[in-house]
Each structure stands twice: as C-alpha cells, then as structure tokens.
Amino acid sequence: MIDLVEEHFRKEPKTWLLTGVSGFIGTNILKRLLTLGQKVVGLDNFSTGVKENLQQVQKLVGEEAWSLFTMIEGDIRDFSTCKRAMEGVDIVLHQAALGSVPRSFANPGLTNEVNVGGTVNIFQAAKEMGIKKVVYASSSSVYGDSQELPKVEENLGNALSPYAVSKLTDELYASVFSNSTDMDLIGLRYFNVFGPYQSPEGPYAAVLPLWVKGMIKNQPITIFGDGETSRDFTFVENVVDINLLAAHAEKGKAKLRAYNCACSAAYTLNELHDTMQEKLAEDYPHVTKLEKKYGDFREGDVRHSHADISNASEDLGYKPRYVLAEGIDMALEWYKNNLL
C-alpha cells in the first residue's frame, strides 16, 4: 500500500506544511517527502529541534530536491505565523510539540501552551486557509492507566501526566474541528519512536539514544524501575509511512479520531538493553562489561504499552515495514556515524 501511495504523490506532487520539521520525526518525514519530489514548508522554532538535522537532509537529498524546501523559523503559539505558513499548502503534517512526560511535570503550563494552544492554532489556521487534510501527532500516553493489552483505540484510561492530557485534548479539539468543518483530521498515536536524528542530549532524551550514547561512551546506564516495564518500540520509518498513508486517505476512510502507530510487539527495557548491548559489542567490545543499574520508577510512566494496529491496517493500509531488530540496526548505524 505504501508503495502505491508514494507513487501517487510522485505523480501528483503536493505542497505540505510540516511543523516540527527539525525535530527527530520531522526530519525523517522531510527526507522522505523531498525524496518523493514534494514541496515542503517547514515550521519550527528550534526549541528542541536541531538545525544540523536539516543540513544533513540537504546533503542526502541533493540540491534539486532541497530547492523544494522552504523554512519558516517561527512558533506555533503565534496564530499569524501558522496562517502564513499555510499559504499554498495542500496537506498539513503537524509534529511540533514539547515531548516528554517528565518535562510536562516540570512545566505543565508550557506543555499546555505549546501542545494544546499551538495545536488549536494549527487547526484553526488550517480551517481559515481552506486546507482539507490535517494529520497530527498524538501519543500512546493517552491510554493512561488503562490495563487493557493490547491497546485498542476506543478504550482509554485516565491520563497520568500533563503531556498525556495535552495530547488527549488535541484529539478532542480535532474531533470538534472534524465535526464542524469539511476538514479531515487524522491523529496518529505514536508508541515510543526511535531512529536516526533522535537526540541523546538534554535531560529529557528518549531511552534508546540515551543508552546508545552511554554504552558507546562507557558511561553508566540507569533503567528506571525493575526493567520489566514494556514498550512497543517503533522504528521511525514506520511513522513516516503512516503519515503518508493518513495524508492520502480519502475523507471518511478514517473512522476513528486517532490511530495507533506501532509494531504491535512489546519488549521490556531489560530486553532492549540486552539487544543493544549485543549489537554494539561487535564494534565496541567494552559494552559487554557494562552492568545494568536500576533506579526508581518515574512519575507518570505507563507500566506496559503494546498496540493493537488492526484499525490502522484496515482503515489506512498501515503495516509496519521494520521490526525492532531491523530498526535498531539502522539506528545504531546512524549513531555510530553521528555521535562521536
């Protein structure tokens, strides 16, 4: 299905607004869109995004494809910036947000301003600019304390963090805009995404890049909790695929307000640690000597996360192309070339 969708966009190129373009997922989407000959407007305030990511994409896609890209440095909290960024745009892929559960506990007001205020701006600007399709990043955190496994879209628990509340609120706003306009808004609940361009830096870095950096640099690694916490780790190219599929879906095809985006396979943190250690050992023999250390469980962390992806498969034609082990190989390759 993804091949057909890519072929379609190649034949009939569109103009896309990609918010959060210099972030981890945004950069991967940008690379694919430019490779497919799409025109892309990027909007980012570089708060967590990295300018160097864009330079890497420029090198990879070449000057001809790069000329299809326009960068707007700006903030989604500014409504007029959102509208300006949508001039001549056919499809919006909204990725900009402040991620991280701990960050949202440290500063819930800011998380709300960006993730909710900014997203409402994007939806309202899209409405005013007559855009028919908006695909936006939600999160598996919306499942909160639901014990059900695997997670099915309709069954949510209570939110466990300000970040989860912000993503759930985005989904509620999207429903309202869907019902009150002729826009098609599709939410994608990403489950622990990893891959190239994900930063290992800063206090809110995600687990995989943090551990790769620690292992390569022979620094101690702490696993929060007992290591039996599980996650449905999703390689970023699967996320790019589902964005294109959702962008292509005819109006009405997506019956749910948001879809799971994952591999539908859960791995514990202990398993992830051991797999990474094993894979890195070939190039960095010292990693075999690194002992696991366990710390406290983190506030607001969901214990187990495992997605049912049958709705995304039926309605959007989504099928994860890369399983965890393949994704880890590709991610590690990137980190080996970019970390040191």
Ligand SMILES: NC(=O)c1ccc[n+]([C@@H]2O[C@H](COP(=O)([O-])OP(=O)(O)OC[C@H]3O[C@@H](n4cnc5c(N)ncnc54)[C@H](O)[C@@H]3O)[C@@H](O)[C@H]2O)c1
């Ligand atoms: N990475 C994951 O595992 C994961 C999981 C679930 C959901 N998500 C969601 O996916 C999206 C992308 O996440 P990511 O991992 O690429 O994060 P990221 O932090 O790497 O990228 C977010 C981008 O948004 C930009 N941004 C932040 N605030 C902005 C603002 N006010 N105005 C303009 N730009 C702003 C940042 O500079 C950055 O480039 C986010 O909406 C995130 O909540 C990610």
